[in-house]
Amino acid sequence: MSDIPSDLKYTQSHEWVRALPNDQIEIGITDHAQAALGDLVFVEVPELGRRLTAGAACAVVESVKAASDIYSPVDGTVVANNAALASNPELVNQAPYAGGWLIRIAVDSGNAAANLLDATQYERFLADEAQ
């Protein structure tokens, strides 16, 4: 059973979203996603200041089995990325919601993330996918 913190929001492409002050959000990949990928060997995050478009790929997480794109849930600008992942990509496996965060984004005004699931909805989504 994967861990799904109730205070976060989720996407159907297995990213989590944490609301931060000042119209910023933090994103990463869920426990389900990190388990499916296996041990991460490499993470590529966008540089500070990069403009992101909702639904477009903005980062890559790579394991031995797969390389998966991470999709931005909003239009915005990258204000921080997790530099520790360059030498320790396994942080994403060990603490996907804490030390394994990927990017912090300053959301464009009037552009709240659409189609996010809450914890219950994401759990149901995972159950449906498993069928």
Add this chain to the structure above:
Amino acid sequence: MPFIPHTPDDVAEMLAVIGAQRIEDLFDEIPSALKSAVLSRVPQALSEMEVGRLMSERAAQDGRPLNFIGAGAYEHHIPAPVWAIATRGEFYSAYTPYQAEASQGTLQLIYEYQSMMCALTAMEVSNASLYDGASALAEACLTAVRANRASTSRRILVARSANPTYLKVAQAIAGNQNIRFESVDFDRQRGDALAASLRAYDGEDVTALVIQQPNFFGVLEEVDELTDWARTNKVLLIAVVNPTSLAVLKPPGLWGSLCDGKQGADIVCGEGQPLGVPLSSGGPYFGFMTTRMQYVRQMPGRIVGRTLDMQGRPGFTLTLQAREQHIRRAKANSNICTNQGLTVTAATIYMTLLGAEGLARVAEASLARCEELVTALTAIPGVRATFSGHRFHEAVLTLDRPVAAVLAALAARGILGGLDLEERFPELGHALLVCATETKTTADIAQYAQALGELLAVPLVARGAA
């Protein structure tokens, strides 16, 4: 039935287990309308003896003319152990090393190959090979587009003194991805790329510059100047190089000056055929690619890495496969699936047998023979050296008459005199690209000079209308 071991008893037993009456029943899911008639244009089977006879006749038809053609495929002596070992069943009939524990031979060999290519080119990392030199250049261009984040133009400058077929292949393969290739002209006197014509691109958004060393004419490029220009203008430098020449020429990893902590070419590629692979009508060869470690994830093709097994013993495995087609699918760096395993095996054995000293001797001997050839041929009235630049083992000669007829007459005497450049480079007039490697003897060169002398002794006027 050739290669099929089944006896009628086998077939009967197997059908019984399956629960079918005849083998044809196993095809009952195929709509009968689709089941084709007998193949009418495939001949009846030949025994091995009969095929051997046929192939011997075909081979004899073509014979073994004396070869002075280079132009991207070079005749070198191949030590006997190279193919004796490469055609061992354990190498010849092994598959791609996806099950690493059962493929340590192939994997370790590729690791050794990667190491040798890095040493030759003075670069940090190599892949396990690509199909050939031309397609390797196409892949290098695609890699440069991925790697050069600062550039969005997808403009790639290619020296006209580089192999024109390579440019055609790069266009065919990479042209569908919005890459624009533009030409940098060459100096008519010296035969090398015109560094001055790069000035026109100063400060413009250019993704990469392609330089071949030695170039298609056999002339040596001023690689330091060209590399420095690229570095200053944030243009990635793609070097197309001849591996034999790297035993004696400055390797691309050391081209140019140290600038911003970086030196040398950014991506190196080329044709590996000179390293122990026979001419074989153009293939199979292999393309090599080496680059900086920072671009390793942008590089296409397979890569072998060394690691440990669960008991701490060293072993080898394919790595970074997540970039490849079988995992990334539509997002892969390339669709490439094969590497040229067998020819890479031959090249690795070749490089091991020769070592740096042996390879340098091959390079120097080839250089010397080419000089001898040029001296002998330019002594003939009606033949002159076209370019003044320094050469490796090829040279362009200008004849006093159309090259095609001369070559045809030489071929009739069992001599392949070189490559006619008139169509590829009309501005050079009656130009002929000749090559001599360590395989040519003084007697061979004399034979060529003698024949050419006789042919050109016939005055132009008397030859009548062209």
Add this chain to the structure above:
Amino acid sequence: MQLHPSQEPVVFELSRPGRGAQSQFPPQPSKAQSLPPHLRRAEPPLLPEVSELQAVRHFTRLSQLNFSIDTHFYPLGSCTMKYNPKACNTFAMLPELLGRHPLAPDSASQGFLACMFELQEMLKDITGMRGVSLTPMAGAQGEFAGVAMIRSYHRARGDFARNEIIVPEAAHGTNPATATMCGCTVKEIPCDANGDVDIDALRAAVGPNTAGIMLTNPSTLGVFERKIEQVARIVHDAGGLLYYDGANLNAILGKVRPGDMGFDVIHMNLHKTFSTPHGGGGPGSGAVGVAERLLPFLPIPIVGRDGDRYRWLAERDLPQSIGRLSGFMGNAGVNLRAYIYMRMLGREGMTRVAEYATLNANYLLKRLLAAGFDAAYPSRRASHEFIITLKRQHRDYQVTAMDVAKRLLDYGFHAPTTYFPLLVPECLLIEPTETEAKEDLDRFCDGMIAILREMIQEPEKLTSAPFTMPVRRLDDVRAAKQLDLVWKRADTV
């Protein structure tokens, strides 16, 4: 297989300064050659320094660490690991053929060109196509040529909107990767529960943007695409073309022609169906065949015939060609081996290939089902390959397809293809080929049965397998994180 110590040193570790295979060095030139000092190499490259015997021993011992068709049953699905006849190599390496320069004039190449022309003709006959080019150097290049030709065809008709390639979910990874390389976008469609293409999904997917569809038949699921005529009609009616991935041609050789199924372009894998050597990863050869309307776009050069003379056809003869894909004319040596193989097989031999490959696959399937394994499509005929899924065993005993594959190595068999197609969980794709004898198939079944027993009673025999290889299971996470891709002096592991 004989066991060898797992440590064969990396060749650089055998080096001693001054060693080399001296008799291989050409004589030193009498005059020193002058190269401009600023272009000369200052330090020699780090290459091995060993004697000829040391080199021979090193690489011979490396070869002995491999599994190969010559030594082991190799049921890799989708790879067609059939016997590589030695004669193909011997005759392709006749000195005159081996030493022929690719740019030798046609007049000095009639023997070689005759072989290539006849190969083109045979491949046309087998595939039901009107034209063939031998230049693509691998299956993936053949695919590239196929999609590029489709694209050129539409553009030549002035239809620039057709940029979408439809690909079944179960397709080999090269298919969508190729579409992208050609500047197309990819639309994936599902298959139905029986393994056929989902016709409704296909109908919904085609439209004015459809360039074409890429299909394998039999499919990557190991079964024949029964609705292929319907698929062809739907795609053609929508204005798209059909591309055939010839990876599984061995299953229908001489029985069904892709041209008759409605395909417009096909790539063949000569290193699969026509038994050219796999060589530890290559070289392959991905010849392409086309129907009438794609003839002008074939990649060059191809061999033509004027009366009784053969010659190369290139830019001037095919001005609309998609161009050149190789520096010369493709993997000629590989094509020669395929030609020799096909001459030895002959007309009847071709048909026997599909018949006995299919017989072997169906026999293995039945025996494995009887032993308690689950097939992905148990009610369907196997083509020349079939899929076993270990989903149940994974749930009950926590063993994976990877574990079974590794344990098979201990039993002396190369593992089947694992985890392809991605659609079927914990799968093994098994393709015995026609050159395997019944008793070798039986031995394989016995091995699988023994492993099934171990799964239940001693699962660690699987999860820690293999035990008898030169190395134990390798840490590929470490391989990707701590990249060691080049040997460095004073290396310690």
